[in-house]
Amino acid sequence: MIAGRITIEDRLAIEDLYAAYASALDERRYDDWLALFTDDCSYRLVSRENHERGLGLALLAFESKGMLEDRIFGIRETLFHEPYYQRHLIANFIMTPDDGGFAVQANYVVIRTKFGQLSEVYNTGRSRDRIVSTPEGFRFAERVCVFDSELIPNSLIYPI
Amino acid sequence: MIAGRITIEDRLAIEDLYAAYASALDERRYDDWLALFTDDCSYRLVSRENHERGLGLALLAFESKGMLEDRIFGIRETLFHEPYYQRHLIANFIMTPDDGGFAVQANYVVIRTKFGQLSEVYNTGRSRDRIVSTPEGFRFAERVCVFDSELIPNSLIYPI
């Protein structure tokens, strides 16, 4: 059976990790968000079409926490952009033990609200992550968001 | 770690409370919905902008169960309005013990369907509630929905 060998405690703690992730990102507490990754993490945002064809092209690709920090610096200091609100809903987790950590998949939707406009579905898809246990708790060692949506790439400022 | 001191049983029972809340509201079983609040409850619906600026202005503000009952009476009997369907999805809970109860945050989206029209994202945001244990089970002592959405206030009839 799916997720058969994960303990209830681990399962709920990993759900907590995703709740903390959504909260930190949506509220723009980026230092809290960064703290949820391991130092040698990777983060990729890739279209479903490329993912299913095995193509490596990604809309965003960061290969360490340092690169994530650079992106956050860019958002805060240098990227010219019109701000918008994000709101995550992440559900329907499938967690399987994998090489000392956990492979975790979940469906997600991100609702975007631009100032003065209606809220709208902005990005939806499935995350395929690798979670590891650290002395500070569970952390993202690898995060891959595979999105169904057909985005206008240069409008995507904040991580998903 | 987040939610570290809440028992699994309490955690699941509080998730049940939110499931009952969504079900009662979306199916317009308003008496069931009212029963989920304490007598001296408060309910506020406030924009993210006002919330982040510390402004007290709310789109809806009810300071007791009696005021909630008045609203329901209005919906049933006196408010002239075009009905619409609501559908809640509430996810990514963060629960922390707090002064004998629990501070519970969650992301939510409400999908609205007007008769003859497409379903659409109507209201999305984050709830910041206070839940207490009563002889009848967990109840809302305080509910605050902080919405990202920029609404047309007079179109909001039903609670979120």
Added chain:
Amino acid sequence: MIAGRITIEDRLAIEDLYAAYASALDERRYDDWLALFTDDCSYRLVSRENHERGLGLALLAFESKGMLEDRIFGIRETLFHEPYYQRHLIANFIMTPDDGGFAVQANYVVIRTKFGQLSEVYNTGRSRDRIVSTPEGFRFAERVCVFDSELIPNSLIYPI
């Protein structure tokens, strides 16, 4: 209290069933999806209006796993249609023991992405299912999706 007599293990295993359901359907692994139903299952997709009026009319109605298999064959081989992506989010479960199995309700939203178009809310509503335990794990004996949305019926190709 709601869901008071279901064990934590059963509750989480049923959540796993829904996660497997969403994953199989959204990724078009239809054989995996079919395996989640009992042989004498039923599946119905019905509008909220008809459901609340007690009308039997359904947009989709399958009365056995064989009929579900026929539908999948149609999708794969014979139905002329423009493909689209689906993405489920299923949340806020209410599970109650019922006659040797479980009555399970949940809110859901399905986001559709057509090629080259924006993602949009496609179908939202509440599922009212009957889950049974089998030697292979929990399975759908009956699935009823009651949708708020006002659909154009002939555009609905894939199950919800």
